[in-house]
Amino acid sequence: MPTPIAITKTEAVTHDVVRLTVEKPDGYRFTPGQATDVALDRNGWREETRPFTFTALADADHLQFVIKVYDDHGGVTQQIGGLREGDRLLIDEPWGAIKYTGPGTFIAGGAGVTPFIAILRDLAAKGDLAGNRLIFSNKTERDIIMREEFEAMEGLDCLFTVTDQPDSALARGLVDRDFLKKHVTDFGQSFYVCGPPKMVESVSADLEALGAQPDSVVFED
Numbered sequence: 001m002p003t004p005i006a007i008t009k010t011e012a013v014t015h016d017v018v019r020l021t022v023e024k025p026d027g028y029r030f031t032p033g034q035a036t037d038v039a040l041d042r043n044g045w046r047e048e049t050r051p052f053t054f055t056a057l058a059d060a061d062h063l064q065f066v067i068k069v070y071d072d073h074g075g076v077t078q079q080i081g082g083l084r085e086g087d088r089l090l091i092d093e094p095w096g097a098i099k100y101t102g103p104g105t106f107i108a109g110g111a112g113v114t115p116f117i118a119i120l121r122d123l124a125a126k127g128d129l130a131g132n133r134l135i136f137s138n139k140t141e142r143d144i145i146m147r148e149e150f151e152a153m154e155g156l157d158c159l160f161t162v163t164d165q166p167d168s169a170l171a172r173g174l175v176d177r178d179f180l181k182k183h184v185t186d187f188g189q190s191f192y193v194c195g196p197p198k199m200v201e202s203v204s205a206d207l208e209a210l211g212a213q214p215d216s217v218v219f220e221d
């Protein structure tokens with residue numbers, strides 16, 4: 001049953017990503033990595049649900065979403081880009097997506113990092129981040145969501161890579177088999193993969209070919 005909640009804060013995270021802080025319904029519970037179906041509580045939009053991932057800590061008194069706005073879709077995220085404090089969303093039950101099963105390597109593309117935000121924040125808050133690594137692929141440096149926060153997480157090893165910025169000092173190129181062979185030594189660890197369909201498909205296949213068992217979530221975009 002969809003529940004209406006008010007937006008209490010909107011912030012820009014990057015040039016095309018927004019962070020919405022919203023009310024948390026009484027007794028609402030989720031596990032880090034879970035998502036819910038979200039709609040705008042606005043005429044003509046209530047049936048248009050899209051999945052978004054919870055990014056605040058599970059015990060926080062509010063919920064939070066980090067959302068990439070596609071201005072060229074004419075869809076829900078374009079509307080979300082124009083939302084302001086006091087506007088309302090409809091959220092449903094939490095569901096699925098990625099669950100943390102132990103230290104490992106998180107591989108994300110773009111907004112696919114969102115389930116990892118909640119999981120890594122949760123581990124950081126418990127002091128349990130050691131042994132975890134984030135490999136985060138983006139087009140350019142300005143597309144990297146929450147780079148400073150990830151870099152500041154004690155115990156988290158971060159490797160950022162960009163595909164479309166030749167002058168960047170970061171690692172460059174797609175996360176392909178050669179990249180994985182070069183940057184990963186242990187394929188027996190846990191791997192968490194999330195991002196656009198093609199990336200998840202190819203990274204998961206490459207990991208499996210290298211002997212790993214990835215837990216993967218595809219983000220349609």
Ligand SMILES: Cc1cc2nc3c(=O)[nH]c(=O)nc-3n(C[C@H](O)[C@H](O)[C@H](O)COP(=O)(O)OP(=O)(O)OC[C@H]3O[C@@H](n4cnc5c(N)ncnc54)[C@H](O)[C@@H]3O)c2cc1C
Nearest residue numbers: 035050051052053066067068072073075076077111114219
């Ligand atoms: C489990 C899960 C969790 C997710 N969590 C998050 C999250 O936390 N944050 C986040 O940012 N994203 C997340 N996503 C992805 C997010 O749901 C999509 O980005 C979102 O559905 C896109 O919605 P939209 O309305 O903008 O566009 P769409 O639903 O893709 O499309 C709306 C309309 O635009 C058209 N369209 C689609 N693509 C294009 C295109 N390239 N050019 C022109 N028109 C197009 C479609 O045909 C459609 O008519 C998640 C996805 C999953 C599966």
